Amino acid sequence: MPDLLKQAVSRLESVVEADPDLRDMKRLLSLPSELIERELSLRTDEGKTRFVRAWRCRYNTLKGPTKGGVRFSASSTADEVNRLGFLMTLKCALLDLPFGGAKGAIQIDPDELSQSERYQLAISYGELFSDILRADNDILAPDVATTPEDMEAVVESLKPVHNSGSEGAVTGKPVDEGGLSIRHGATGRGAVFILKELQQDFDIDIKTCRVAIQGMGKVGLEFARVIQAAGATIIAMSDSSGMISSNDGLDAGEVARQKADGELNYSDEPEALLSLDTDILCLAATSDVVTGENAADLECRLILEIANAAISPDADKALADRNILVGPDILFNSGGVAASYLEWLSFCKGGADKLGDTEAMWQDRLTSAAGSVAATVDECNGDWRSAALIYALRDLNAIALGQGLFDA
Template identity: 35%
Template structure:
């Protein structure tokens, strides 16, 4: 079957997602009849974003919003500002959001957006103008009951605040629920910034129990030290695990006796990268994959665990903090080697779960404490990994395949029961 004429066969993210979906088909019974609905996005919007720069020149940036599947509710997914953003990446990320929200049993579908831009090269005023114009261009298809954006790579709560304000201006009244991940005083939720990293840690604890891996004194390696990687590293550190290596866009550091994560967080905040941190030794980036470890947390961009790297990785447990960090062929190698992989669609779902909480709070105009949010988050994450583990045992398959079976069943039952209009 040919999938969407604009798919470039040389790009990996969408092809990785399609390969993951194909692996689920034999487990779906009569629901496999509807599986093609998950192999193509429901709606794709490509927009031109013209921007008047501070020097008076005009530059054009390409933006996207993809709604992959809306069978279970409005779209949900982040906005990414990065030079590598393209349609295939956004399609894949939107599809993974469809799976993720279904695995967690949240009343959402999957969506994603982005602008191909390097935000570090824009001034604050340019970034605001870019955001407001992009929001205007995608405003016909977003809304609290249609599609709810959130922060992702290269975006933050301030950008969500600008998006909310721009959309509200077009509606003539304040619409806090149009985005999540906003500043708290604009209707954002407590606990949102740290939620994804917390989810990685919580699912990691549950998986470690299942495989009889003791967290205390275990060796942890983290790739990526943004909101997700730094929070996960901090929580593992607090649980008396040793974070022995960390990698970010500026380099890789190693300390066999463990890195002081709180000190590293402070250093990175001041220097915008870990290069030069005195509490560990710099090593070659590729040497990260040879470090002796028990737990590996890939929390950077997709496509990091290749076949060759999978052969070298020494971890017993991989916690996918990033979206799509493992190629399907690498997945097979890790499983053959006895490595347990907690897939991205569960592992990093803490962010979308607290985004759901934020949306609910905005709809009700009633806000919860951070303790309440963390308790609700932990409960949902623990239940989700228990459901997936039970499915994996029942079907004798990997956690990833089990997660996809569970998600696809929920999505395709909704598709079947809603029917296709017109009949």
């Protein structure tokens, strides 16, 4: 088994030790149901043909059609896509969504693409996987370095195959193309909403918290904006180029402007952010940031893992030994898929006007998931990740038993 997926699945061992009835479910989730690797051709502006790898993983279909984003990243691999599909399966189960987990990727650096090449790339991905992408089979969404405009292009690419049904195969679309306004910033905004729901359980007060945020992309900046509005003080932020900081607090809006204009005044290396003395460390950049090698350097009380797999399994024990709480990724980055579900549901029902109050529905999903994990955490000796995992596995296990997959 490849390393990244193997490491992610290894976290289920403690869950099985706590509840041996989940052993068969752990075995079922050890490998994806389907991983498809294809070659995508891209015609460059110079008239040359470039070939790149593209993947779609449909990890598990117990709960229904699979759901997951597609990313443009030069570092993507089949192993990474499998791990992300695994995590999405658990996330959908935790939120009680009628989806299995999926993920896709194109192995390419999006910064090297012109606007026309990027459009063609999204079109080509949709065409390449048009046999899979359907509202009742596998639903696409934005992920790292992909946008609503990319999703609009995928919808266009699917129309020759699925006609009007192509809109249901893609979420995260522009609002005027069938998207929902609630989807904008939903991942970062959702993380703050869940934190508000659980601040008493974490023994924190957002209004007095000092926060350091790794990541100044769409998720990190939205998290910064919303948590600052809730009263927190942002003492530092970082991206791949460096760290900016202020003991008196950064202004999230000004940071976003300076980032867009290339005017950030970095004061230190990016890694310096991880060792700051702060209440909350928000990881909203990339995977495998906190590892067994640097976990001892952290000086925070609580880590919010908004980026998928931002904490490696080999760091878990070190963090627990130092009493650093972890808000796990499958809970704290679930705001995006909760909003995507409502967009898909609006398609199924014939329009957003048939749904009612989408903000209330979105909040209800997140509140329920947060409450479910909080109700399970004592059973897991205060380990919030284990609590989220055990709740998700029990949900999937009940379905598997009902379908006769396991012996009752």
